[in-house]
Amino acid sequence: MxxxxxxxxxxxxIETESYSKCWRRVKDLxxxxxxxxxxxxxxxxxxxxxxxxxxxxxxxxxxxADRAFARLLGQVKALSxxxxxxxxxxxxxxxxxxxxxxxAHGRHIQEGHLLQAEPERRRVQxxxxxxxx
Numbered sequence: 719m720x721x722x723x724x725x726x727x728x729x730x731x732i733e734t735e736s737y738s739k740c741w742r743r744v745k746d747l748x749x750x751x752x753x754x755x756x757x758x759x760x761x762x763x764x765x766x767x768x769x770x771x772x773x774x775x776x777x778x779x780x781x782x783a784d785r786a787f788a789r790l791l792g793q794v795k796a797l798s799x800x801x802x803x804x805x806x807x808x809x810x811x812x813x814x815x816x817x818x819x820x821x822a823h824g825r826h827i828q829e830g831h832l833l834q835a836e837p838e839r840r841r842v843q844x845x846x847x848x849x850x851x
Contacts, residue, residue: 803822
């Protein structure tokens with residue numbers, strides 16, 4: 719997923735669809751293919767090794783799943799990254815109660831090979847959010 723308002727270079731063609739108010743879902747590409755497209759465009763797709771996790775009771779999609787994904791996206795936003803890659807969705811049991819665990823990694827798409835400092839990433843995102851509203 720990519721934050722709403724992200725402005726890719728003209729050479730980077732990413733087809734997305736709306737997921738929520740602030741996020742868009744990338745269509746027809748996995749993390750590797752998206753990374754390759756970003757690299758070809760001359761930009762960098764940074765990977766945060768720290769795993770982000772959340773879970774919800776049950777196995778089906780619904781309000782619980784939506785809230786769990788909202789928590790996950792909130793964690794990514796707090797890191798000031800403009801992208802997230804969901805790496806695992808697994809069904810589990812705890813004391814006979816079924817739940818779904820979701821794991822992800824924050825990603826950041828930007829021009830240049832040095833990751834912007836967090837204050838700079840926050841400023842850029844705040845500017846994009848302001849421009850959208």
